[in-house]
Amino acid sequence: MKISDVLTGILLAIFGLAVILYAQTFPPIPGQDFGPRAFPSIIGVGFVLCALLLVRNGLRTQSRAAWLKLSDEFRSSHSVFRFLLVPAAVIAYILFSDRVGFAVFSVIFLLVLFLSFGVRPLTAVIVSVLGGALIFYGFYSLLHVPLSWGVLEPLI
Template identity: 25%
Template sequence: MRFDDRIVGAALVLLALFVIWQGQQIPSVPGTTFGPSLMPILLGLLMAACGVAVFIGGLRAAGGVPLVDVSVWKGRPRALITAAWSILGVVLGIALMPVIGFPIFGLLYAVPLMLLMGARLVAAVPVALVVVLAAYFTFKRLLYVPLPAGPLTFLG
């Protein structure tokens, strides 16, 4: 599937506006010149600028190109299932992660995705295990992001 750059650029600008709006909701720290909202707002402005550049590039190259082209997926159901799992997995993660925790959900999401992308099970499981645990401990211990452990409370 290919989306025209006009759609991608517009979506990036909309996402940037959402980031800026959410960044403004972060409360400021008393006595500081720049609060924690500065970085999301700056990133949102950069995202918006990139989105505008992509949109303008799409306008210049438009020349009768369809906005969405699904012909590349014709006869490739595995690619369609992979794309669907990528999106569905994120939605499932929002619902399941508080219950089963990040490490278990990460494995349940990553291993099937890797298999759909052509990896062998013998390689997919250890790679997913290492990546998920590394991400969990990086966010939990180094960045102090409170990721849920689920039933694996010993991971802390």
């Protein structure tokens, strides 16, 4: 699949603006100069700046090229399934992570994605468990992000 830099830039700019606008809804933390709005807003500005560069370069180099061209791979239903599985997994995380818990869901999330993309089962299980544990540790312990324990809550 070939996506024009112009289209990618437009989508990235929309996403960056959405991140900036949503970050402004975060409540300030009393006694701190920088609150929870700062980091997401900086990232959103970075997205918008990159988007502007993409659009500029895309307009210079591909003035008449198609904005979207599907490759032969997208004629396969298995490829389309794998393509749609990633956003479906993100939506499932949004819907079920509080009940299931971040640690368990991240392992399941990674395992399903690895297996669907053809990773050998043993490798997929090992990397999913280790990856999920490392991601949980990084966010929960190092960054102090409050993550849901879900089904593991009785164990803590």
